[in-house]
Amino acid sequence: MEETGTKHFIFRPERIADAVYPRRCALCDAPLLPRERMVCRKCRKNIPFLEQPLCLSCGRPIRDSGEEYCESCRGTRHFYIRGFAPFSYDGAVRDSILRMKYSHRAEYAAFYAQSSAVFGRGYLDEWCPEAIVPIPVHRDRLIRRGYNQAALFARELSKRTGIPCVEALARVHSTKPMKELDPEERHRNLIRAFRADPSIRMPSRILIADDIYTTGATVDAAAAVLQRAGVREVYFVCAAVAPGNRA
Ligand SMILES: [Zn+2]
Ligand SMILES: [Zn+2]
Structure with missing residues (x-):
């Protein structure tokens, strides 16, 4: 030719x-x-990575460097051991995560995973989680949105850390509006929303992955369900953590 x-x-x-x-x-x-x-x-x-001092429990920035825990964690018993997020849920990061969730910007998950892998390397080396488990969304929501941003984030993080992503939790109920519930009712309501996949043999250390950490209620409920299924240590990573004054 x-x-x-x-x-x-x-x-x-x-x-x-x-x-x-x-x-x-x-x-x-x-x-x-x-x-x-x-x-x-x-x-x-x-890139607006969080800087110390950060809460030793949830990784939220704390204003008073004399404190080890944020105000929210000082009054709460968590079911997870510890967690981190590379960013504060604020400004450009907040707008970006809202687009990732609601405006089809699924591709952003790679950026949040890369940032978490870099920011959290020390934590992950110390905790040695054997699997990354994303917070699931209810099937109806998955059909409407087309993807679960927490699962995309978890899979991208898995590629970068070599820790396998295991979708070990399912969302069995859509959660009721929880504004009027107190924290204990909220926790019970959320626990009923998750189910651990009985066909999966749970490893002893799991890293839960979600997009935003606010009160920690979702991560705590997922951690409680995983513990009932035999997991011994639960940690978490979120793309962003709500700053203290709004949590
Ligand atoms: Zn905290
Ligand atoms: Zn830009």
């Missing part, structure tokens, strides 16, 4: 996909240039 000007053309399906659905910066949502990965150049210079 006669060679023409097309000889330098290399077929790259991802380039075509980029042209049709441009990849977006996980922080500001600007379309990414071909060489940019996950975040744009401008945002990469200023």
